[in-house]
Amino acid sequence: MGIAETYSRGRQFAIERPFALVLAVIVVILLGDLLRGLATGQTQFADIGTLVWDGLMRGLVIGLAGIGLSMTYSILNFANFSHGDYITAGAFSGWATTYLIAGLGRADIGALLLVGAGGSVYGGTLGIGMLSTPLAVVAGIVVSGAFAIALSLAVDRTIFKPIRNEDGITLLITSIGVAFALRYLMQFVFGSDVRGTTAQPPSVSLYFIDGTVFINAHDITLLVVASALMLGVHVLLQRTKLGKAMRAMADNKDLALITGISTERVVRATWIIGGGLTGVAGYMFILWKGTLGFNDGWLLLLLIFAAVILGGIGSIYGAIAGGLVIGLTASMSVLWIPSAFSRAAAFVVMIVILLVKPSGLFSGRATA
Amino acid sequence: MSVDANTDATSGAGVEGRDDVLLRVRDLDAGYGDLQILTDVDMDVFDGEYVTIVGPNGAGKSTTMKSVFGLTAHMGGTVQFKDEDITGRRPEDIIHVGIGYVPQNDNIFPTLTVEENLEMGAYILDEVPQDAMEAVYERFPILRERKDQKAGTMSGGQQQMLAMGRALMLEPDLLLLDEPSAGLAPDLVKEMFDKIDEINEAGTAILMVEQNAKEALRRCDRGYVLANGQNRYMDTGTALLEDEQVRQDFLGG
Numbered sequence: 105m106g107i108a109e110t111y112s113r114g115r116q117f118a119i120e121r122p123f124a125l126v127l128a129v130i131v132v133i134l135l136g137d138l139l140r141g142l143a144t145g146q147t148q149f150a151d152i153g154t155l156v157w158d159g160l161m162r163g164l165v166i167g168l169a170g171i172g173l174s175m176t177y178s179i180l181n182f183a184n185f186s187h188g189d190y191i192t193a194g195a196f197s198g199w200a201t202t203y204l205i206a207g208l209g210r211a212d213i214g215a216l217l218l219v220g221a222g223g224s225v226y227g228g229t230l231g232i233g234m235l236s237t238p239l240a241v242v243a244g245i246v247v248s249g250a251f252a253i254a255l256s257l258a259v260d261r262t263i264f265k266p267i268r269n270e271d272g273i274t275l276l277i278t279s280i281g282v283a284f285a286l287r288y289l290m291q292f293v294f295g296s297d298v299r300g301t302t303a304q305p306p307s308v309s310l311y312f313i314d315g316t317v318f319i320n321a322h323d324i325t326l327l328v329v330a331s332a333l334m335l336g337v338h339v340l341l342q343r344t345k346l347g348k349a350m351r352a353m354a355d356n357k358d359l360a361l362i363t364g365i366s367t368e369r370v371v372r373a374t375w376i377i378g379g380g381l382t383g384v385a386g387y388m389f390i391l392w393k394g395t396l397g398f399n400d401g402w403l404l405l406l407l408i409f410a411a412v413i414l415g416g417i418g419s420i421y422g423a424i425a426g427g428l429v430i431g432l433t434a435s436m437s438v439l440w441i442p443s444a445f446s447r448a449a450a451f452v453v454m455i456v457i458l459l460v461k462p463s464g465l466f467s468g469r470a471t472a
Numbered sequence: 473m474s475v476d477a478n479t480d481a482t483s484g485a486g487v488e489g490r491d492d493v494l495l496r497v498r499d500l501d502a503g504y505g506d507l508q509i510l511t512d513v514d515m516d517v518f519d520g521e522y523v524t525i526v527g528p529n530g531a532g533k534s535t536t537m538k539s540v541f542g543l544t545a546h547m548g549g550t551v552q553f554k555d556e557d558i559t560g561r562r563p564e565d566i567i568h569v570g571i572g573y574v575p576q577n578d579n580i581f582p583t584l585t586v587e588e589n590l591e592m593g594a595y596i597l598d599e600v601p602q603d604a605m606e607a608v609y610e611r612f613p614i615l616r617e618r619k620d621q622k623a624g625t626m627s628g629g630q631q632q633m634l635a636m637g638r639a640l641m642l643e644p645d646l647l648l649l650d651e652p653s654a655g656l657a658p659d660l661v662k663e664m665f666d667k668i669d670e671i672n673e674a675g676t677a678i679l680m681v682e683q684n685a686k687e688a689l690r691r692c693d694r695g696y697v698l699a700n701g702q703n704r705y706m707d708t709g710t711a712l713l714e715d716e717q718v719r720q721d722f723l724g725g
Contacts, residue, residue: 345591345595348584348588348592349592349595351581351583351588352581352584352588354583355581355582355583355584356581356582358575358578359575359578359579359580360581361563361564362541362543362563362567362573362575363567363592363593363595363596363638364563364564364568364596366564
């Protein structure tokens with residue numbers, strides 16, 4: 105192939121897909137900058153390793169919480185804005201349990217149940233951690249899931265079920281109302297202060313080329329719990345009759361009705377599975393980052409929406425993949441831009457990917 | 473030969489006196505929301521019979537079928553199946569009595585595999601009936617070949633076969649087919665009609681709506697001509713094909 109031909113092909117490509125070309129140039133510039141940083145010693149490989157690990161953890165939380173959002177979207181056909189506050193509610197219920205078990209006899213029960221509202225008890229003082237108080241943490245995980253299930257079923261029964269056949273916008277706006285009600289109820293009960301919840305967890309240091317990457321016990325816990333639950337959802341959807349019925353209903357609601365699939369049962373299962381995962385995601389999020397505030401779920405919701413839309417709304421694998429992309433982007437963007445803009449970077453990447461693949465990574469069709 | 477509201481829907485087609493009626497529709501009024509489409513529709517399907525409904529667009533052919541399956545608003549009249557009154561029942565109840573329904577459009581689950589689609593056909597059973605699935609695979613060998621493929625990636629004809637296979641999973645006594653040949657290439661249309669013949673010969677009664685009226689009437693036992701939501705003619709398929717009036721008004725000469 106001659107130079108002229110290469111040139112004309114390149115020209116052709118640039119004309120047909122100018123956007124892809126611009127994108128490629130930007131990626132090259134960013135990589136070049138990164139390599140320069142590595143060459144001059146300004147950036148260390150270990151820093152990158154740390155950021156990737158951090159992004160992976162964040163991505164797991166987002167992905168786990170995103171599955172529920174994606175499921176309710178594909179099966180119930182609405183974007184549930186109260187999802188973020190299910191996360192927070194799961195977190196508070198779980199952490200109240202953890203505080204209670206870890207601090208029983210050492211602090212006032214009321215203070216423990218309010219997760220140390222107003223600085224009455226500190227998680228660090230109680231020495232809370234996966235290795236130091238395993239029972240309290242495991243019980244907290246279970247309660248967070250159970251409470252979020254109960255909450256999402258109760259909200260569905262009282263609020264969403266009566267308006268099930270309204271259009272998506274009505275449901276969406278209602279869910280925003282539910283979100284506010286839940287959030288300020290939690291603020292009223294637990295207070296608005298952000299509290300530290302865990303003692304410093306023990307960590308292992310991995311030597312990585314030119315430095316160390318620290319991986320702590322809570323990272324590992326998050327990794328194990330999130331992977332296990334994601335695998336569980338996968339098996340449920342692919343192997344069980346209920347899971348297949350859920351996918352069938354997401355695919356074609358009218359046909360599901362004709363084949364005798366009990367739609368209310370599938371809806372209930374959707375809230376149970378989605379709610380449980382969401383509650384646990386909330387608990388794990390707090391365990392991993394070590395602080396808890398009434399706004400945590402709401403703030404995370406935007407990233408979750410970004411992840412779910414990026415993955416192709418309605419696809420649970422898309423939610424997981426989208427979560428990882430958003431998490432990694434938010435963490436790794438600090439290599440190039442100030443950390444205050446890391447959320448913005450996540451959204452920019454979402455927009456860019458959607459420009460290239462408008463239907464999302466997993467083409468947003470169904471819970472598959 | 474013309475059927476008005478007073479005469480028996482089966483008079484004059486060699487079915488008087490048959491007592492093995494499977495589906496009996498009488499004076500059915502039905503529609504969608506407040507809009508009435510059908511007026512006093514009478515229809516019978518006997519055990520193992522192959523019955524076709526033809527008529528112009530908007531005649532209420534599909535609506536009749538949907539009404540039997542409980543998918544429309546019931547406004548009057550009765551639907552009986554095997555001496556059981558199923559008037560106004562919901563689809564999830566009706567599949568239990570032995571009626572299978574294949575809608576015209578969106579009749580598969582596109583992201584489920586072929587086998588999963590068939591499993592969903594037997595959702596109301598506790599166990600997937602392996603013999604019924606085997607029978608479907610025997611009837612449609614292409615489905616066995618493609619059993620792990622996502623249904624939405626198959627061709628239109630294969631999807632139509634899958635839709636029929638799904639409806640056969642419960643081994644219904646009566647299969648309702650809404651325009652099974654719609655959108656198929658000409659050579660596939662013949663194959664589709666052959667398959668329907670085979671299903672019927674195996675003992676399943678068929679009630680079918682077809683745009684391809686001549687071919688459908690050639691193959692069926694009996695046909696109903698509907699117009700404006702009412703019965704117009706009823707006779708054997710061949711008799712309807714030979715009837716001058718029917719040919720001129722409904723079969724394009």
